[in-house]
Amino acid sequence: MTALHDVINPATELVEASVPSLSLEDTDAAIARARRAYATWRHVSPGDRARLLRRLSVLLDEHNEELAQLEVRNAGHTIGNARWEAGNIRDVFAYYSGAPERLLGQQIPVAGGVNITFHEPLGVVGVIVPWNFPMPILGWGIAPALAAGNTVVVKPAELTPLTAMRVGELALDAGFPEGVLQVLTGKGSVVGERFVTHPDVAKVVFTGSTEVGVHVAEGCARQVKPVTLELGGKSANVIFADSDLAKAAAAAPGGVFDNSGQDCCARSRILIERKVMDEFLELLEPAVMAVRVDNPNLTTTDMGPLISAGHLERVASFVDETTNVLMRGTVPDGPGYWYPPTVVLASSRADRLLHEEVFGPVVTVVPFDDEADAIALANATDFGLSGSIWTRDVGRALRVSRGIESGNLSVNSHSSVRYWTPFGGFKKSGLGRELGPNALEAFTEVKNVFISTDT
Ligand code: NAD
Numbered sequence: 001m002t003a004l005h006d007v008i009n010p011a012t013e014l015v016e017a018s019v020p021s022l023s024l025e026d027t028d029a030a031i032a033r034a035r036r037a038y039a040t041w042r043h044v045s046p047g048d049r050a051r052l053l054r055r056l057s058v059l060l061d062e063h064n065e066e067l068a069q070l071e072v073r074n075a076g077h078t079i080g081n082a083r084w085e086a087g088n089i090r091d092v093f094a095y096y097s098g099a100p101e102r103l104l105g106q107q108i109p110v111a112g113g114v115n116i117t118f119h120e121p122l123g124v125v126g127v128i129v130p131w132n133f134p135m136p137i138l139g140w141g142i143a144p145a146l147a148a149g150n151t152v153v154v155k156p157a158e159l160t161p162l163t164a165m166r167v168g169e170l171a172l173d174a175g176f177p178e179g180v181l182q183v184l185t186g187k188g189s190v191v192g193e194r195f196v197t198h199p200d201v202a203k204v205v206f207t208g209s210t211e212v213g214v215h216v217a218e219g220c221a222r223q224v225k226p227v228t229l230e231l232g233g234k235s236a237n238v239i240f241a242d243s244d245l246a247k248a249a250a251a252a253p254g255g256v257f258d259n260s261g262q263d264c265c266a267r268s269r270i271l272i273e274r275k276v277m278d279e280f281l282e283l284l285e286p287a288v289m290a291v292r293v294d295n296p297n298l299t300t301t302d303m304g305p306l307i308s309a310g311h312l313e314r315v316a317s318f319v320d321e322t323t324n325v326l327m328r329g330t331v332p333d334g335p336g337y338w339y340p341p342t343v344v345l346a347s348s349r350a351d352r353l354l355h356e357e358v359f360g361p362v363v364t365v366v367p368f369d370d371e372a373d374a375i376a377l378a379n380a381t382d383f384g385l386s387g388s389i390w391t392r393d394v395g396r397a398l399r400v401s402r403g404i405e406s407g408n409l410s411v412n413s414h415s416s417v418r419y420w421t422p423f424g425g426f427k428k429s430g431l432g433r434e435l436g437p438n439a440l441e442a443f444t445e446v447k448n449v450f451i452s453t454d455t
Contacts (some may be wrong), residue, residue: 002026005185007162010076010305011296013335017074019161022186027153027194030182034124034151035200037179042121042149046100053097053147056174060090063170067135067163074162075134076304076337078296081259089139089167092419092435099147099440113452119444121149122226123202126195128188128216129164130208131157131307132262132359137230138164140419141205142181144439153201154183155192157208159307161185188212196220203227203443207264210382210428217431228432228442230264230424232357233385236378237267238400240371241276243390243412249283252363253291255388255414257341260303261315261361264429265386267414269354270343271377274367281326281365284343288327291341295332305337306360312337315360318353319344326365355381371396375403384426388414407433 004018022030044052060067067089068082077085105117127141134156142152156164161183168183184191195201196219206216207230220227237255239248255267272280296304306312316339319325324345331338339360346354346366353364368374378387384406391397397411407425408417417423422436432442 033179057093092139096143131160148443235386385429
């Protein structure tokens with residue numbers, strides 16, 4: 001009999017559902033089904049594959065509210081965020097439904113014949129998803145993989161499998177053949193690990209912690225298996241004295257406290273030009289205190305709970321009686337894994353709060369002296385995923401954008417990820433890029449064919 005594990009609502013601490021914890025044998029059987037399905041799926045015509053992706057996008061739209069409500073119960077996301085997330089996976093499927101007919105090769109001039117390239121699908125792709133954005137991250141992996149002609153096995157996070165399971169059902173309703181997209185619930189060390197070690201899984205897409213990502217990459221290297229890694233972050237929000245300080249201060253809480261700080265792109269370091277630090281902190285305080293931490297079902301709520309009791313304990317461990325807490329919001333009474341929005345001042349540039357990913361609503365402020373210092377400080381991290389730059393000087397905005405070692409930057413905003421632009425990290429934040437027009441390259445191999453005209 002298949003073992004079950006409980007899924008807990010982090011705002012109520014009540015069991016929301018019990019889901020199967022699949023075994024190694026179950027995983028192998030699913031990979032074998034995916035391999036069999038690949039034999040026919042790869043030959044489905046581009047137009048028909050596109051039509052199926054479009055149909056799933058329509059179904060995801062029709063079920064937007066249901067999926068959003070499910071995510072509120074499973075992940076404790078605010079209902080506003082959850083609606084956006086359900087909309088994101090819908091839009092990602094709509095976007096990549098345009099891809100099958102546009103997967104163009106090249107014709108390269110050669111003597112004595114014709115040289116053409118094909119983008120061949122890889123086979124079975126394994127997608128491993130974390131708990132912080134269960135629906136968007138699922139979509140970023142599976143939609144381009146399917147569009148390119150691969151079949152997919154998905155491992156959602158143990159804490160947040162419910163929306164992925166529902167998306168898997170909707171895919172069958174949309175008409176995807178059995179075995180083309182399978183959602184396998186269970187442990188990372190069992191199901192996820194098998195994607196890495198199984199020779200019939202041709203590629204792994206992993207989003208999660210840098211620690212597990214390194215382990216996944218090591219395993220893939222043993223089989224020379226391609227891998228995309230989307231890992232942690234410690235992104236800088238760099239605020240210059242010449243910026244619109246009021247606007248920068250009003251936006252800073254959203255840049256780090258959204259999704260309770262459980263965001264790989266969270267701007268969890270505020271780098272502020274020293275001469276305006278006091279003025280900035282005065283402007284920041286009311287913005288932080290206005291962040292409403294409450295029942296995630298309310299549309300007035302800005303921030304919900306953390307994902308689990310264990311994660312709450314980990315986040316809380318970063319702030320103790322020696323920490324210089326500048327500002328701290330409030331949380332509701334009663335059950336739930338709550339942690340208040342918290343702003344701290346770095347004790348030094350070596351402070352662990354400037355280097356380790358908290359993955360919670362804690363932001364660390366540190367002053368800088370000039371542009372060169374700001375860039376050096378922004379880069380004084382192992383990570384390089386995201387970041388923001390606030391200035392009215394266009395030249396400086398470009399210089400600093402080019403200077404910061406990070407994959408995704410925004411100027412005078414904390415722009416979120418756009419599915420039609422590339423996303424990924426420098427340094428220990430990852431390997432490869434997702435989303436945007438070139439995502440199918442990560443799910444195909446280029447084949448070069450020469451045809452002699454000398455007959
Ligand atoms: P995690 O690394 O613990 O788990 C991620 C996934 O990997 C889960 O599904 C887990 O079950 C699975 N897993 C665990 N052990 C495994 C193994 N041995 N083999 C294969 N799979 C295994 O991460 P998490 O706590 O779920 O997520 C938080 C982390 O994810 C943070 O560090 C965050 O920055 C990162 N993240 C990065 C991005 C990005 O795009 N760069 C996006 C979201 C989250």
